[in-house]
Amino acid sequence: MSVGTSLPHDSAALHVTGRARYVDDLPVPADTLHLAFGISTIAHGEITSMDLSAVRAAPGVVAVLTAEDLPFANDVSPSAHDEPMLSTGTVHFVGQPIFLVVAESHLQARKAARLGQISYKERPALLTVDQALAANSRFEDGPVIWSKGDAAAAIAKAPRVIEGTFDMGGQEHFYLEGQIALSVPNEGGVTVHCSSQHPTEIQHKVAEAIGTHMNAVRVEMRRMGGGFGGKESQGNALACSTAIVARMTGRAAKMRYDRDDDMVITGKRHDFRIHYRAGVTDEGRILGIEFLQLARCGWSMDLSLPVADRAMLHSDNAYNLENIRIESHRLKTNTQSATAYRGFGGPQGMIGIERAMDHIAHVLGRDPVAVRKANYYNDMGDGSQTTPYHMPVEDFILGALTERLEASADYQARKKAVADWNAKNDVLKKGIALTPVKFGISFTLTHYNQAGALVHVYQDGSIHLNHGGTEMGQGLNRKVAQVVAAGFGVDPGAVQITATDTGKVPNTSATAASSGADLNGMAAKAATDTIRERMAEFLAREHQAEPAAVRFEGGRVKIGGEDMAFEEAAKRCYQGRVSLSSTGFYATPKITWDRKAGRGRPFYYFAYGASVTEVVVDTLTGENRILRTDILHDAGNSLNPALDIGQVEGAYVQGAGWLTTEELVWDDKGRLKTHAPSTYKIPACSDRPRIFNVALWDGPNREETIYRSKAVGEPPFMHGISAFSALADACAACGPHWPDLQAPATAEAVLAAVKRARGTV
Amino acid sequence: MKKVHVTTNVNGDQVEFLADPRETLLDCLRNHLDLTGTKEGCGTGDCGACSVTLDGTLVCSCLVLGVEAEGKKIETIEGMASDGELHPLQRKFIEHAALQCGFCTPGILVAAKSLLDTNPDPSESEIRFWLAGNLCRCTGYDKIVRAVQDAAAEMRGAA
Numbered sequence: 042m043s044v045g046t047s048l049p050h051d052s053a054a055l056h057v058t059g060r061a062r063y064v065d066d067l068p069v070p071a072d073t074l075h076l077a078f079g080i081s082t083i084a085h086g087e088i089t090s091m092d093l094s095a096v097r098a099a100p101g102v103v104a105v106l107t108a109e110d111l112p113f114a115n116d117v118s119p120s121a122h123d124e125p126m127l128s129t130g131t132v133h134f135v136g137q138p139i140f141l142v143v144a145e146s147h148l149q150a151r152k153a154a155r156l157g158q159i160s161y162k163e164r165p166a167l168l169t170v171d172q173a174l175a176a177n178s179r180f181e182d183g184p185v186i187w188s189k190g191d192a193a194a195a196i197a198k199a200p201r202v203i204e205g206t207f208d209m210g211g212q213e214h215f216y217l218e219g220q221i222a223l224s225v226p227n228e229g230g231v232t233v234h235c236s237s238q239h240p241t242e243i244q245h246k247v248a249e250a251i252g253t254h255m256n257a258v259r260v261e262m263r264r265m266g267g268g269f270g271g272k273e274s275q276g277n278a279l280a281c282s283t284a285i286v287a288r289m290t291g292r293a294a295k296m297r298y299d300r301d302d303d304m305v306i307t308g309k310r311h312d313f314r315i316h317y318r319a320g321v322t323d324e325g326r327i328l329g330i331e332f333l334q335l336a337r338c339g340w341s342m343d344l345s346l347p348v349a350d351r352a353m354l355h356s357d358n359a360y361n362l363e364n365i366r367i368e369s370h371r372l373k374t375n376t377q378s379a380t381a382y383r384g385f386g387g388p389q390g391m392i393g394i395e396r397a398m399d400h401i402a403h404v405l406g407r408d409p410v411a412v413r414k415a416n417y418y419n420d421m422g423d424g425s426q427t428t429p430y431h432m433p434v435e436d437f438i439l440g441a442l443t444e445r446l447e448a449s450a451d452y453q454a455r456k457k458a459v460a461d462w463n464a465k466n467d468v469l470k471k472g473i474a475l476t477p478v479k480f481g482i483s484f485t486l487t488h489y490n491q492a493g494a495l496v497h498v499y500q501d502g503s504i505h506l507n508h509g510g511t512e513m514g515q516g517l518n519r520k521v522a523q524v525v526a527a528g529f530g531v532d533p534g535a536v537q538i539t540a541t542d543t544g545k546v547p548n549t550s551a552t553a554a555s556s557g558a559d560l561n562g563m564a565a566k567a568a569t570d571t572i573r574e575r576m577a578e579f580l581a582r583e584h585q586a587e588p589a590a591v592r593f594e595g596g597r598v599k600i601g602g603e604d605m606a607f608e609e610a611a612k613r614c615y616q617g618r619v620s621l622s623s624t625g626f627y628a629t630p631k632i633t634w635d636r637k638a639g640r641g642r643p644f645y646y647f648a649y650g651a652s653v654t655e656v657v658v659d660t661l662t663g664e665n666r667i668l669r670t671d672i673l674h675d676a677g678n679s680l681n682p683a684l685d686i687g688q689v690e691g692a693y694v695q696g697a698g699w700l701t702t703e704e705l706v707w708d709d710k711g712r713l714k715t716h717a718p719s720t721y722k723i724p725a726c727s728d729r730p731r732i733f734n735v736a737l738w739d740g741p742n743r744e745e746t747i748y749r750s751k752a753v754g755e756p757p758f759m760h761g762i763s764a765f766s767a768l769a770d771a772c773a774a775c776g777p778h779w780p781d782l783q784a785p786a787t788a789e790a791v792l793a794a795v796k797r798a799r800g801t802v
Numbered sequence: 803m804k805k806v807h808v809t810t811n812v813n814g815d816q817v818e819f820l821a822d823p824r825e826t827l828l829d830c831l832r833n834h835l836d837l838t839g840t841k842e843g844c845g846t847g848d849c850g851a852c853s854v855t856l857d858g859t860l861v862c863s864c865l866v867l868g869v870e871a872e873g874k875k876i877e878t879i880e881g882m883a884s885d886g887e888l889h890p891l892q893r894k895f896i897e898h899a900a901l902q903c904g905f906c907t908p909g910i911l912v913a914a915k916s917l918l919d920t921n922p923d924p925s926e927s928e929i930r931f932w933l934a935g936n937l938c939r940c941t942g943y944d945k946i947v948r949a950v951q952d953a954a955a956e957m958r959g960a961a
């Protein structure tokens with residue numbers, strides 16, 4: 042059976058030979074035009090004059106467009122129609138596109154884009170959450186507040202109250218392939234090739250931008266060089282620009298941000314400040330807790346509301362909190378519009394409670410793992426335990442999972458060895474931490490939880506598969522092909538996967554929220570089942586047998602005494618005039634969600650996992666290393682263990698990067714100073730943990746997902762929290778005080794925490 | 803600016819192209835020779851996606867001018883498999899699932915091959931630090947290091 046086996050990525054052979062084509066590798070017509078944006082150099086103000094004569098006169102420039110020149114919609118927002126593609130007179134952040142250069146070459150367009158002479162009337166810029174809060178600059182009228190029980194009363198009665206504030210930075214996606222789109226005009230409209238997680242939205246926005254219906258726009262997306270959420274809405278501007286130019290000129294148009302533009306223009310992970318106040322017992326059991334979450338959303342709404350919602354939805358993480366109040370502020374600032382990033386606010390919400398756990402354990406002088414376990418939900422609860430948003434937690438497994446990880450990682454013995462080391466060493470201090478993950482699976486925007494697929498069986502028995510998901514490296518196409526191959530009982534090699542194409546499968550959702558395989562796998566299975574049932578019915582009739590007696594396995598079709606190759610069966614069905622093509626559709630069951638009230642079942646199920654990280658810190662310089670990482674992660678009945686383990690490893694390193702080396706710095710003028718890999722440090726090969734043990738939990742999903750697997754894209758990102766907790770633990774070993782480590786834990790932040798622990802600040 | 807005629811050797815073939823003297827080798831490979839396996843990740847020498855070898859030395863082709871290739875020997879990812887036979891590194895990258903989006907893969911393979919060409923038995927740390935200039939945002943590097951170790955072992959005949 043092809044499901045559950047570790048087959049390589051469907052494009053692996055193309056990747057290793059350099060033959061895998063990304064958008065920038067596609068052959069283009071010789072007269073293709075190249076585009077670049079001229080961008081704002083101030084964070085907030087009105088444009089008082091714009092002299093673009095030097096831009097127009099620059100070599101190779103064919104045209105320069107401003108907002109007035111746009112023929113139809115000037116909007117690239119995925120939500121609130123508040124994001125003009127080109128500024129309409131006000132600029133809201135350093136990097137906002139103001140004009141569009143159309144030139145004969147990429148370099149000519151980029152060079153000319155720097156020549157605009159723009160004067161502004163500057164206005165005060167809101168850059169920080171404090172400034173935004175003071176100015177009441179926000180999305181929605183006021184904060185969103187959800188609660189369960191009575192947190193204030195429970196805290197008032199608690200023997201101990203522990204309180205703190207935690208700042209965490211944002212994160213640049215740093216997909217290796219930058220944003221790119223190519224539009225080619227055709228008779229009725231335009232074909233767009235782009236690097237996007239959301240082809241349907243590209244189609245929708247392009248149709249608005251060129252004044253057509255969606256049926257005049259076809260979006261093709263074969264593969265991305267990484268996405269991580271950064272290609273959910275951030276590619277709209279490039280797709281719309283190229284489509285507009287293609288329609289205006291009748292020539293193909295291509296736009297690619299170079300790395301600096303990409304980092305300056307596009308949104309990133311939301312940075313957050315979280316204030317927590319917990320009332321606890323002397324054992325560390327939380328009686329009541331309050332969270333205040335401040336999210337810096339940037340200048341436009343983009344996806345900030347559901348991101349901030351998801352942060353609230355993960356403020357319990359693995360813990361049964363009877364009395365809780367969460368207050369969330371979505372603050373509007375003069376910075377890039379923060380956007381989707383792997384975890385979609387979940388990591389920010391989750392680290393709030395994990396941080397509180399560490400703080401509680403520190404104050405009480407107890408083992409942080411014991412404190413965590415004292416607060417866990419019960420394994421496989423009966424439904425009486427509920428989340429802060431009143432959803433029953435029925436599939437909890439972290440009790441057993443944590444126990445197994447503690448044993449396999451030898452946590453207790455190593456915890457003691459770390460303490461022994463720290464007692465003997467003054468300069469190099471070690472730290473160790475175990476943190477759990479419980480992550481909700483489903484889009485919180487309920488109508489996104491649907492998918493379509495299209496399957497054809499040709500008369501020679503070969504199979505063509507198309508579905509609405511997009512391939513960004515996660516191996517989605519391979520997994521869905523495995524599902525289809527399993528349905529027909531054939532080798533996955535018989536299934537040809539083709540580019541995501543809005544002309545084949547319409548109205549798709551973004552490949553996001555880890556939902557790719559769950560949704561598209563089910564839709565492809567539905568299509569496969571339909572065709573197989575038709576085939577079985579026809580062949581059964583021929584053999585005067587029951588359709589249920591027809592078996593598809595090992596590349597053969599068996600019925601009564603006869604046993605034929607799948608190819609033969611396909612040929613017979615074709616000759617018998619059986620339709621061998623079908624669409625498939627899936628909508629996630631059981632979910633209901635009232636986001637205003639903060640009540641319901643936003644998630645179909647939860648994915649779980651836990652990790653142990655050990656680190657060493659140089660207390661003289663703040664430098665640090667990850668020595669060993671052990672992860673046990675729940676992917677249900679994994680569709681493809683090799684791909685899933687790859688997701689877990691990559692997510693952990695990315696999560697640890699977010700909380701350690703990846704620091705975004707804006708100056709007091711709102712200019713992003715870390716706009717290239719020379720200054721923004723994602724983990725390199727040399728940063729990888731010295732020992733890295735990753736295993737998958739072996740239980741099935743209790744819900745009826747595709748072959749009882751679980752989604753795996755985002756949940757393991759939050760294992761990175763154990764790296765941060767371990768660093769905090771190492772800092773705490775330097776002195777009696779709470780080190781109050783802030784994220785990202787750069788060498789500088791670690792040094793400050795060491796000093797706080799020693800009481801020398 | 804006047805274009806310059808460049809004659810060079812790429813993956814064993816003699817090739818010629820006309821280059822603007824300001825064009826990078828990366829752009830020349832991609833735009834004039836249609837060798838799009840070499841990728842641009844940053845354009846500033848920080849990510850390694852554009853790695854090729856120039857007379858046997860590993861370079862970031864985004865930091866080399868196309869005209870500097872005159873009379874030199876260049877090797878790119880397209881030349882790594884010979885006669886349809888994958889190089890052991892390529893095979894091991896597939897076997898170990900050492901790639902996800904694949905965008906960094908050509909550069910990493912070229913860099914890894916250049917390591918093994920000079921050091922057939924690198925230690926784990928040597929691999930790790932040799933590849934530190936090749937960023938990968940997807941994999942977390944573990945499978946990459948293992949694949950390189952395994953390929954090295956096979957090439958030494960120890961596998």
Ligand code: FES
Nearest residue numbers: 844845847850864
């Ligand atoms: S593109 Fe040359 S090093 Fe990044």
Ligand code: FES
Nearest residue numbers: 902906938939940
């Ligand atoms: S596989 Fe995506 S960057 Fe390495």
